[in-house]
Structures are given as C-alpha cells and as structure tokens.
Amino acid sequence: MGQTKLWFLAVLLGLCTWLEPGKGSLPFHMNSVIQVVEVLESHHLDGHLNLTVTELARGLGCCDSEFYQLLLGEAPAVPPDLPFLSQEQRSFLMRLLKHKVQASSTEQGVVLLPDGTTVAVSPLVAGIEAGLKGRREMPLPPEALEPLLVTTEPLNQTHPGLPLTIDALYAVTIAKALGVAFLLAQANESQVPLGPNGCWDSVSEPQNFTLLGRPSNLTDAFVNGALDGVILGAHLAEQGMPVAPLSTLLREYYAGDGLAGDGQARSNFRRQNFVQLTEAGQLEEQVVRSLQLLRALPRMAPLLSGVGDEDLLAAASRAVQEFTEAYLECPAIIPRCMWGARPYKGTPTQLKLPLSFVYIHHTSSPSQPCRTFPECAADMRAMQRFHQDDRGWDDIGYSFVVGSDGYMYQGRGWHWVGAHTRGYNSKGYGVSFIGDYMDTLPEAFALMLVRDNFLPCAVKGAKIQANYTVHGHRQMVHTACPGNILYREIQTWQGFKMEEMTPPRAPEAPSPLKSYKWRMGPQGGERELEPERRSMPPASSRWAKLQNWKRAHSQPETDAPEVRMARSSPGTEPPEPVGSKAAARRSVFQRAFSAPGKVPKEPKGQEGIKLNLRKYLRSKSHRRSQESGPKAEQAPQEAAKGSAEKPETEEANPAGLCGGASSVQAGPRLQGWAMPANVSM
Template identity: 85%
Template sequence: MCLTKSPFLSVLLGLFIWLEPGQGSLLLHMNSMIQVVEMLDEHLTVTELARGLGCCDSEFDRFLLGKAPAAPPDLPFLSQEQRSFLRHLMKHQVQASLVEQGVLLLPDGTTVAVGPLMAGIEAGLQGRREIPLPPEALEPSLVRTEPSNQTHPELPLTIDALYAVTIAKDLGVAFLLAQPNESQVRMGPNGCWDSVYEPQNFTLLGPPSRLTDAFINGALDGVILGAHLAKQAEPRAPLGTLLREYYAGDGLAGDGQARSNFRRKNFVELTEAGKLEEQVVRSLLLLRALPQTAPLFSGVGNEELLAVASQAVQEFTDAYLECPAIIPRCMWEAKPYKGTPTQLKLPLSFVYIHHTSSPSEPCQTFPECAAAMRAMQQFHQEDRGWDDIGYSFVVGSDGYMYQGRGWHWVGAHTRGFNSKGYGVSFIGDYMTTLPEAFALTLVRDNFLSCAVRGAKIRANYTVHGHRQMVHTSCPGNMLFKEIQTWEGFK
C-alpha cells in the first residue's frame, strides 16, 4: 500500500521531475523505485545499470560480482532526472546533519538502504554463491576445512558472494574499525522521515554507525531476494514484479510470510547456524588480501580477526535477529508527551499483558496499525487525561511492535504497578480468539528475551495478565489462557 496522498499522481510526477533531496517532488518511497524499475525492465538489466551508477563497485565487490558495467550514456526511455534519482539511491551515506541518503521508505513503515539490497539481487541473478578465495587470502588457522575439502584437498575454499556483498563484509569491517574505540557505535540507529506521506529526508535518531538500521534492512532483504532468485529457473520474473510482490504485494510466490515485514524471521530460516560467522571471517580474509583494503589489517592478528567476527555476529544476532523490530513513535506520527515523563528504574521485574479491546479488530498493515496507535493516543490523552498513550509497547498483526512510552518512561497501563513493569498490549479483542501466531512469538520469544539481554527486565521476570492486577477482563479470556503457558507467568 502506498503512503502518498495521491500515489499515482505523485509517482507520475516523480518520474519526470527531480530536485535535490528535501526539495523535490519525487518521493523517496519504494513504490517510486518500483515504477522506475518497471519502466526499465523492458530494456536492460536494472542491476547492471545500478552498478554502472555507482552501486557495489569496491574492489571487494568487483572480485565477487565481476567488473561493473559502464552506465549507458543515453537511454531514450530514462530521463536525466530519473538517472539522478537512481544514482542518488545507489550511494549510501550519512551526512553531518545525520540525514541518511540512499534509503527508501517501505509500505510496511520501515526504511531500507538500496545499495545492499541491489547487491544481493545482483548476486542472486548471477547465481554467484560459492566463489573460490584467492590463494593469498587463505589462512589455514582461520578457515574451517569443509567436508568436501577433506575428501578432495585440491578443491579451493570458497566465499558465499550473496552473504559477503550484503552483510558479512560490512559487519566484519564495522566491528574491526570499532576495536580501538569501544565507545564507537557499531550498529544502528533507526531514524525518522520528515513525512510518511511525502518522504524526502530520513534523519537518524542518534550517532550513526556503518551499519544503520536501514542498511541492515537492505542487507537482509538482499539476502532473501538474492537467495530466491538464485534458485529460480530461467526465465525469471522481471525485477519490478519481484520488488512489487515482496514490498507491496502478497509476498514471493504468493507466500504471505515471504515479504519485507518478516525479513528477520526469513533471514534466520535461510541462514544455517554458524554460517554467518564463517562468511564474516572469509570476507575479512578476502579484504586482507586485496590491495585497497589490506592496510585496514595492519597489526591485526589472527586471533583478533576471529574475535572480531565472533563478536560482530553475536551482537548482530542479539539485536537484529532475536529482538523484535519496533516501529518508532515518529513513524506512527505520535503527538508529543504532555508534561514531563518519569524515568523508569531499570531493570524491571514485571511485564503486564493487555489487549486493546478497542480497536477490536487486529491491524494487518502499517497504515492500519499506525492509525490505531494515533487513535489510542488521542483517547488516552484527550478522553482519559493522561500524558501519553498508556502502553509501553503495542503489538500489531503486521509483523511489528510499536513504541508507546518505550523502554525508559513510566506508562499508564496497569494502575498501581506502572513503575514496576512494562505494559505490552495486542491490538484487538481476544476474548474468544487469539492473536496471530507470529504476533505471540514476537512477545513470547523475542521481546522478553531481548529485554533480559538488554538489562531492561530481570532474568527472573514475572508475566502477569492485566486482570490479575486490576478488576478487568483484559487481556481477554483466550489471550489470558495463552500467556499462562509462557515462561515467567505467575
């Protein structure tokens, strides 16, 4: 679903008019890119054009994907304005003002960097998975021998190009460069668009890392789409069709779960245990063997390189694969807090489970969930006279959690106990039905363990239903029966 007020008009104008970011009419929304890509699909390989415009052209990328083709000097079906649009998207960078460039707003309310996304698609289209490492990159003490090499020692060790050009290289480098300065940000943060209806500028919420949330989203999507393309037989569907199915449709091959709002779960399902760390090690080995990047490894011993890969993958897994994706307040257009919030004293000991009751129907898309969040905040602030939406976090049926008062501020969710725990509410009425299975998983398996690792709640936390603390039917009979099976329920 497009978030523009007039999707067709906005995209149509955007194809013919381009001004600098923040001043133009071409919206930085995935639907705009899909429209351009669909125009190009009939004429050339879009990923080749993307690389010609500056995507994935490092020495590392050229080794794994081949030499980047030159961008066609003139394409009668692509205006200079459209080429400027694509060129802008292919160069991911963060300005001193914390405006992140090379990113697009998605229909699901998240933001994706185009560079790693296109790199993964290119690797998938080429079927470039296992590429032999050059002899100078091999370090026997660092490379785990594969079973095939034990049987056939003459077979070369390989690197999976799909993981390397999307996430493995950047993950390893980010943590390698941060080693001398432990206070340096390694991953994140998320950011805010100036408008969810007319997105033109995306500003980060804190100091930037090499791996912003948008970059990681792009990398995960690049792996998922690249893997999908690599196993498809020729002829493949046009790239525009692929992007539309994944970002704005029913999912790849009609599978509703194979779409961007389930990227974390789908990446985990694709990635075997230990594979990512292995690919980070091999990416660092390749970088160390390439002339342009070899100086990065001056004074870095083998044990340190292994430690960097291990730490990088562990922290990445904790933060982006095992924790739930949370939509920040700015994206659902929260109104400001009234008055001065009271800070929680962490870690907390309790989590209180709620259902909203009203709205009674689960929200299935970002626009629906964002509207429900705004409606709840308005009711809580104007009708009940509270300072803000009462819940700490809210769970949609779109694959995401939504930030209410968040991790640090006392809520208004469980009278008499607001300072003792977080209030987590499922959108919908769950007297006779249960939330979607994936929504339950987000809280039971992801949110609770994530909160423990982040020292937000104690390891021996207690889960209560709202009705245990206050005279109410909340969180509904079926949901209350469900949470009684959860670890920590008392």
C-alpha cells in the same frame, strides 16, 4: 583518443545533471523505485537497453568497489545518457544508489517501505545481483590467508579447518559490512558498531531520513536492505531461469501478498526468514572469509595491516553475537515518529531498570487487529488521542503495542513509566495486543513476537530481570482484559504466575448515611463509589472525635436506660457513657430518616439552669478544640507531605478499562465531606 574524451565529458555532464535534486523530485518510497524499474525494464525489452536493472545500477556506481568486482564480476559500462528517464527520475536514481551518512546524521541511499521500515538500496541490489548469478561459491586467493596457516599441518590446532571458500550472496550483503563495522569500532572506541534507526520528514512524501542517534557504518536501514538482499537473492538462485521481472519481485515482496503468494515471505518478516535461511555458525564463517578477502586487497591494507586470523576470528565472533542479539533475537519496533505520535505532555518519569513484571493487555477498542502499517499507525494515533484528550494522561498508556503486521510499536518505550496497570505502572512494562481477544487468539506470529523475541530481548538488554513475572491485566484489577482466550494462552508462557494480587475491596452499597462517599464521573453524569478513604493515624485527635461521634450517633434509637461504652482508639481519651441523653442529642441524619421517638423532657428550675450551663460550656470547649486542632496538626501534615511519594494521577487506570479509544473514564474524587441535598438542618 578525442572520442574517448568526449564520451568521458558526456558522462560527467550527465552525472552532474542527475545529481540536481530539483523541486519536483520523486518521494523516496519503494513505490518510486518500482516505477523507475518498470521504465528501465520496458526499454530493456525494447532493445534500447542491453543491461539488466541491477547491472545498470552497478554501472552507475552501486557496489563498484574491488571487493564487489571480485565476487560479482566487472561493472558494465553505462551509456552516457538515458533519454527515456526524466530528469527527476535520473536525480532520484543517482541519489539512491550511493549509501552515505552525512555529518548532519542524514542517511542517503535509503527508501521508505509500505510496511513502515526503511531499507538501503545498495545491499539490496548486491544481493539480487548475486542471486541472479547463481549464488556462486568462490575460492579465496592464497594471499588472503596468513602463510603460517596455509603451510601448517593441520591448519590450526585452535581453529581447525579454516574456510577457503566464500559465499558471494552473504559476502556482498551483510558479512563484509558487519566485519568492517566492528573493526572500525574496535579501532575507534567512540565509534558505535550498529544502528541506529531514524525518522522520515514525511511518511506520505519522504525526502530526508534523519538518524535518531550516533551513526555507525551499519545502520538499521542498511541491515534491513542486507537481510532483504539475502532473502531475495536466495529466492532467485533457487528459482533459476527465467525469472520474473524485478519490478514484479519487488512489488510482491514489499507491497503484495509475498513471494510466490506466501504471506510470510514479505519484508514484514525479514528477521524470521533470515534466521531460517542461515544455519548456525554460517554467518560467522562468512564474516571471517570476507575479512580475509579484504586483507588481500590493496585498498584495505591500512585497515587490516597486522591483523591476524586470530584477531579476525575474535572480531567476527563478537560482531555476529551482537548483531544476532540486536536484530535477529529482538523484535522490530516501529518508533514513535513513524506512526505519528504527539509530543509527550510534561516531563516523563524514568523507570528504575531492570523491572520485574510484564503485564499483558488487549486494546478491546480498537476491537479488530491491524494488518498493515497504515492501519496500525492509525490505531496508535487514535489510542494516544483518547488517552491524552479524554483521560487527561501525558501520553499513550502502554509501553509497547503489538500489531498483526509483524511489528511492535513503541508507546512509552523502555525508559518511561506508563499508565497501563493501576498501582503497578512503575514495576513493569505494559504490552497490549491490538484487538479484542475474548473469543479468538492473536496471530501466531504476533504471539511469538512477544513470547519468543520481546521477553528474551528485554532480559539480555537488562530491561527486565531474568526471573521476570508475566501477569494478565485481570490479575491486577477488576477487568476482563486481556480477554479470555488470550489470558488462557499467556498462562502457558515462561514466567507466568497464577497467583493474583489482592484487588481493592468492592465498595459497600450506597446508603443515605454514607452518601458523602459518592463522586461524580465526568461523562454522562455517571456516578461511582469512591474507594475507601485512607485512614488517619490512630493518635489523631480529629480522627478519634470523628469515630466517637459516628459511634454515638449511629446507635439505634431506644428509650432504654442501657449504657454502652464505645471502643476508644489507642492514645485517646475514653468517650463518655452514652445513655438516655444520647436520644436527646440525636443526629441530623436520624431525625431526617428515622421515625420520631420519645424525648425525655429536660428538668426545669435550678437543675435545668445548671444543665444548660454545662451544655454551653461544653459547646464552647468543643469549638476551641476544633479551632486549635488543625493548627496543631499542620506541621506534622506538612512534614508528611514532603516525605510522601508523588501521586501517580494518570496511572490510575480504572478497573475494567483496558486501553481502547472508547472506554469511559472515571472523574476525580470530590474532596471533603458532602451533605445530601435532601437533608435539611
């Protein structure tokens, strides 16, 4: 009896020592997990530790409830001290094996992966242990089923053939947790059943993982760990004995070339691989069986008291449907905080959902696809720097960006207006593939991620309309984006429409008489033609006078007494006939750029005095009309300003510029009229 007490006190002392985090604690990264597993495996081979790593984890408190003991067996006893582990390794191990969400929305028991996602360790360990035990199918105890359903023949007319066995692999990873999460959410309406994702305080030295929304019992990290547990457990069950060391398995799956060298058997593709492993309806059956087993356990009686099989079936159906839509049909999107996004400049503009369009781009620069999380995160930061610093935009222009690592990356996201397609930013999402796809296609899984996951997910989430339209960037503006080969590919997608929007008319070739239309670019002194100015209303007196002046003084010089009537705008006075006197009033531009012509001499004497007086009175009248004109028009112009929409300055993505970090940006327009420098008055 005395020895038992001493052993118990030693265990408590060891646990208290392990729970002290210490300043030099290991970073919560999968590399640290592999490092600790290698130490445990080396002592297991030396005979100092008679337990496998997963058995040790269960003995330390991971997956030790009655439910897990029924399916995985009794948790083994653990020695009171593990001298071959350092204090920081003990602290790391103890904090890792207990999954918990604290009141401060900090999630414990999770680690950062090399692919940029986060997993909970407890469902991962449970799945590996189930796989090592051969993925047992266990019969449900009779008390797990309602007596009525056990004695009735047939079992149930509505749901014939209720299951009587349970798959331990699904039950200990995802099925039980999924069913309980939705039962709790059903009992408490303020409880969310799924999510959310979160952010680490540091990607290089992660210590604290904070959730981005209201926590649930089934966070994104727990789901990732459960999916990985099913995949690795199924792999171990098929492989049989002997198996490779656990450290080797984790390294291949999370940081290597994939299980057995299969590049698709990696954590980057967990959602696709889980779908291939799980048959239709199998997950729902396992959720029902897990809940039935829980109902037979005394500790779960308060939660499931009075809940019949019909209620369990309804809860399981809803749980699997929402889980499938959120995690299996939708792509995994790396949030902004994980790739190191800068803050948004100013206040973002909200999109009016659902949208009608999706515009496909390629970045062109970076021209090479990114295949790892560090590469893709670096490309995202480079593009955001270019868009904010060089172009002066509020943020990275794209809504979402597709990497060649199996993930999409959040740009402006679902709710903010982007700066990706000039004139159409508020009408659709801009989705860009990292790389230059003029001559090659993106990876097949990257195309599937957008075509088969992103677009259907956006429809079900009411982000885009069911009859959405897919366009290539080149259909909207003059550009080669999204590349010839990628553009040919998206023409086969559902929702693609071939009709092209009418792009802005190309400007006329520059001429001395129209040199005021030039504007300067901000880089390298380059100049490009300004698009045609918005015409003023026909009833504007200034507009009419300007047009009449241009028509009168742009006529070819001639000495013939021909009289020409210029067309008048509606609501304006017709202009005076333009005869030989027009040659005497030639414009400054004609005198500067045309050969001198014969100008009739003005009459002298009394007739000349009258003519000069008329000219003087006419000039005074013209000057008064110019001074009073702007004042008269000031009020309607201010009223028009109030009713006009806010200009989308940063959204004016110049034609031909498709993302990237090296494209040249056009500068702001010059306001007003500009006189050519080589003209003298």
